[in-house]
Amino acid sequence: MIGERDRLEAEARRRDGGGDTARPPGGDTVIERRTKSETRTKRPPLYKVILLNDDYTPMEFVVEILKSVFYKNHAEATRIMLHVHQNGMGVAGVYPYEVAETKTRTVEELARQGEFPLKCVMEKE
């Protein structure tokens, strides 16, 4: 028995000029495939903003920096500050390049204004 799909495909072949053009199954529908690399949105590279320990910057000042620049709550700011104090360095946050750069500059500017030697660096994740 000749079904509706066979009839439509035969008609499509006729429109094509009657050649035996290869057609995908399912009639005139062509499924276009794209490779993942064309479809995927690229995430921006991330950078760690790292605070360095020193002997002179007050603990309270570092906690205030972590709250005001990195939006940490008091407990988290205290935890990070103590980690830096005990281990020599620690991650204040992870951001896209320009955000990390602005925060690094802000920390160093606030440290300069307070006349503290606090240092801050950024590092690609």
Ligand code: TYC
């Ligand atoms: N070590 C400093 C002190 O004893 C405190 C401190 C913590 C300084 C973290 C810098 O990034 C820092 N006052």
